[in-house]
Amino acid sequence: MGIEKTVVLSNGVKMPYLGFGAFKLNGEDAYSAVKVAIETGYRGIDTASYYENEEAVGRAIKDSGIPREELFITSKVWNDEQGYNATLAAFERSLERLGTDYLDLYLIHWPVPHLFLETWQALEKLYHEGKVCAIGVSNFETHHLEAISRISTVKPVLNQIELHPELIQGELRDYCRSKGIQVQAWSPLKRGQVLKNPVIQAVSERYGKTPAQIVLRWCLQHQILLNVKSSHSERIKENAAIFDFNLTDEEMVSIDSLHSDSRIAHHPDNLDFYEKTVPGFKKSEYTSS
Numbered sequence: 001m002g003i004e005k006t007v008v009l010s011n012g013v014k015m016p017y018l019g020f021g022a023f024k025l026n027g028e029d030a031y032s033a034v035k036v037a038i039e040t041g042y043r044g045i046d047t048a049s050y051y052e053n054e055e056a057v058g059r060a061i062k063d064s065g066i067p068r069e070e071l072f073i074t075s076k077v078w079n080d081e082q083g084y085n086a087t088l089a090a091f092e093r094s095l096e097r098l099g100t101d102y103l104d105l106y107l108i109h110w111p112v113p114h115l116f117l118e119t120w121q122a123l124e125k126l127y128h129e130g131k132v133c134a135i136g137v138s139n140f141e142t143h144h145l146e147a148i149s150r151i152s153t154v155k156p157v158l159n160q161i162e163l164h165p166e167l168i169q170g171e172l173r174d175y176c177r178s179k180g181i182q183v184q185a186w187s188p189l190k191r192g193q194v195l196k197n198p199v200i201q202a203v204s205e206r207y208g209k210t211p212a213q214i215v216l217r218w219c220l221q222h223q224i225l226l227n228v229k230s231s232h233s234e235r236i237k238e239n240a241a242i243f244d245f246n247l248t249d250e251e252m253v254s255i256d257s258l259h260s261d262s263r264i265a266h267h268p269d270n271l272d273f274y275e276k277t278v279p280g281f282k283k284s285e286y287t288s289s
Contacts, residue, residue, distance in 0.1 A: 002243040003041040007225065009157040010180040013134045015105070016072055017220060018240060019044030021186065021227035022057055029231050034060035036233045038071070040240055046160075046227045047098075048076035048109055049090060054097035062099055073098065074105040076138055077123075079277040082108070082115040087122035091131070106132045107160060111144040111268055112278055113286045117151055124154045136160070138186075139268045142175045149179075158182045162265050163224060164190040165200070165215060165258040173224070184225035189215055191264055199254050207245055216242045218255045 006014040020037035022030055022045070030053040034045060038060070047057045054075065061071060075098065081090035091106060106126060108119050116137075123135040136158035137144070148156065159176050163169050163185035176183050194200060195211040204211045216239060219226050228239040247255075266273040271283035 003240045004043070005243065007182060007223075009134055009182055010155065011134055011157055013104070013157070014072075015134070015158075015182070015225065016042070016044035017225055018042065018242075019046045019072070019074070019184070019225065019227045020236070021229040022047040022051055022053055023186070023229055024051070025056075025229065025231055026053055027056055030056040031060045033229075033231045033233075033236065035064055036236050038064040038066055040237050042236075042240065043070060044072040044074070044227075046074040048078065048107075049081060049094055050076070050078040050109060054094055055099075058098035058100065068100060072104040073100060074107065075103055076107040076109040077119060078109050079112050079274065080279060082112050082119040082278075084118040084122045087119045088125065091122075091126055095131075102130070103132045105134045105136060105158065107136050107138045107158070108140075110139045110273075110277075111137070111141070112274055112281070113271070114281070115278070116144065117147060120148050120152060124152065127154055134158070136181075139265075141268050142172060144268065145175070145179070145181070155179065156181055158184055158225070160184040160186055160227070162187055162263055163219070164188050165194050165197070165218065165255050166190055166260045166262040168256055168259045170259075173222075182225060183223075184227060185219050186227050187264060188219050188224075188226055188228065190262075193264070194258070197258060199258060203247065203251050203255070209242075209245065210238060212239060213242050214247070215255070217245065217247055218252060221247055221252060 005017045020042040075094045077090045126132045127135045134157045136156040138160040200211045203214045230236050274281045275283045
């Protein structure tokens with residue numbers, strides 16, 4: 001099985017293992033890249049209101065000629081759109097920009113401390129109304145997930161997190177697995193920063209695969225779903241060619257050992273981040289727990 005490989009989420013919905021991420025792809029670049037990805041065989045397309053490219057992504061999906069039901073479209077509600085009513089309105093804006101009447105997956109982009117619980121309740125409403133097939137979160141730590149579990153009637157099916165060989169997220173992955181929450185990696189290549197690592201390059205030479213293909217294969221063998229992004233057609237195709245080889249246990253452990261707890265984004269408990277991205281948020285009024 002190759003690029004068409006899917007996983008069954010906890011609510012029974014099938015989701016592609018390999019998704020195409022549209023982060024930082026704008027205008028015609030987003031349109032062209034998504035079209036190439038779909039032509040290559042990608043069926044998972046991941047965007048967000050924050051990316052400001054939902055309209056271009058939607059046009060590419062429409063022009064691809066692939067029936068809507070064969071695609072798995074994900075979007076996310078941004079920090080300054082959170083809260084119960086604000087989230088419901090943000091969702092409708094995303095639908096309109098994408099040119100679809102439902103989403104396959106809708107995520108809370110970040111756990112804004114005073115808003116994410118009511119945001120989750122809005123996602124539950126959308127789910128119960130059939131406007132979205134599955135709901136989940138992004139950049140959530142264990143304590144955020146536990147807070148949701150105390151007030152929810154629907155559990156998150158997925159947690160999309162920064163995950164790569166220098167941030168393997170072992171404890172969080174174990175927690176999610178114990179609760180039936182699928183983990184999906186964003187920036188699995190750490191924006192290219194891990195590709196020059198001698199360990200990864202040595203494995204790359206052994207298989208005649210690119211360093212990127214080695215890292216993506218490492219994720220797959222850890223049963224981590226993937227969002228991969230590129231604006232280059234050859235790389236889009238290359239990133240999908242990861243289903244025809246297997247890393248050994250020793251190679252998996254050697255890549256695991258690169259973990260250094262190094263991030264490219266904010267830690268989800270960084271209150272400075274929310275102060276910058278949420279109007280009226282004052283970090284002095286909140287403490288991370």
